[in-house]
Amino acid sequence: MVSRVATYTNHTLLSDLAIRNAAKVTDLQNQASSGYKSRDYAGIADSAQRLLNLEGEYTRTxxxxxxxxxxKLRLQSMESAVDSMMTIATEMKSLLIQASSAQQADDVNIKDxxxxxLQQIANLLNTNLDGRYLFAGGRSEEPAVDLDKIGAPDNYMSDMDVALTGATTLASLGVTTGQLQIVSTDVNGNSVTTNVNYNAATDDIDDxxxxxxxVTTNGAIASLRGFGGNGNPLLNIENVGNGSITITETGAGDFLTQLGMEKIPNPRPDADYYDGDQQILEVRIDEQYNVSYGILADNPAFQKLVQGLGIAAGTEDQDAMTVALGFINDAINDLPNVQGQIGLDISNVERFETRHQDFKVFAAQAISDIETVDVPLTLAELSQYETALQASFIAISRASDLSLANYLR
Incomplete structure (x- = not known):
C-alpha cells in the first residue's frame, strides 16, 4: 500500500493502533504462559519498591x-529429659521409703x-540434638556431664550422733596417740599417700x-559440716578429685574407731560432674528481640538429685539413706520450677513463631498479587486484544483499497 497525503493520517492511526494491539497481545501471551506480569522489575515499575521490601521481609521471616x-526442638528435648528425671526421682523416692521399712528392706537392692x-540421669543430662549437648551451655560440642564424676566422691565421716567443733580435744573423745595414713587420688588422678601424726594429749580437731x-600435694581435704548440710557438725575427710580415698591407722592410735569414722559417699553440694560453662544460649527470633533459653546441667535441682542418688548408690547406712531421701525430695520439689522455666521459654518462642507464620502467609500473598496474574482472566483479555488486532489488520487492508476511481464507481 502506498500512502498518499489524503490517506496518511488514517494510515498512521491504524498502524499505531495495530502495533499497540500486537505489543499488548505479545505481553498477554507471555503473562498467560508464565503466570507472571513481567520478567523484570521494569514491567512492574509502579510496584517494584514495594515488592523488594516484601521480599526482604519474607526472607528475614x-x-x-x-x-x-x-x-523449640531443643527446648522440647530438654523438657522431655527433665520429665524423665522427675519420673526417676519419684521412683527412687518410693524405693528409698520402701528400703527404710524393716519389713521390706531385704526386697530392695537400693544401691544397684x-x-x-544415676547412670540414667547422666545420660539425660548429656542429651544431644544435632551434635549439640543441650545442658552444656556454650560448650555444646562436649558432653555436659563427666560420667566418671557423676557419683558422689569417697568420703570418711565421723559418727553422726557426736557433735564436733574445732576446739574439741582428742583426749575428750578418748583417742590415743597414733598416725593416720591417707591414700587418695589428687586432681590429676595420681595416687597420693599422706601420713598425719596426732597427739592425744595436745591436739584438737582443728589440729x-x-x-x-x-599438705600441698595432698589428695584429701578435711572439713567440719553437718551431713547433708544439716545436723551435728561432723568431721569429713574426702577425696579432692572425685576419686578414691582410704584411711587406715598405722600407729597404736584409735582415731578412726573413737570418732566412728565411716566411709560414706560425700553429701556436700557439688557440681564437679559438670563440664560445661555458664553461657546461656540466645536465639534471634525477631528484628530487635533475642530469647535466652536453656538450663545448665549444674542447676541446683539436678545437683540435689545427683547428690541423693550418689549417696544411695554408695552406702546402706540408714542415716545416710535418710539424707539421700531428703536430697531427692528437694529435687522433686525443684524440678517443676525447671520444667516451668522451659515451658515458659517454649511459649515465648511459639508466640513469635505464630506471628512470623501469619506474616509469611500475608507477605506471600502480597508478593503473589504483585508478581502474578490471574491466568483465566488474562486469557479472556488476550482474546479481546487478538480480536482487536485482527480488526486492525482488516481496517488497514480495506483502507488500502480506497481510491478516487473506486469512490466514483
Missing part, C-alpha cells in the same frame, strides 16, 4: 522461623537401683584439719 523451630538411676589441709 523465614530465617526467624528457622531459628524458632530450632530453639541408685547406680542405675587434725590443719595437718591434712596444709
Amino acid at each position: 523465614e530465617q526467624y522461623l528457622r531459628n524458632t523451630t530450632q530453639a 537401683e541408685a547406680k542405675q538411676a 587434725i584439719l590443719d595437718a591434712i589441709n596444709s
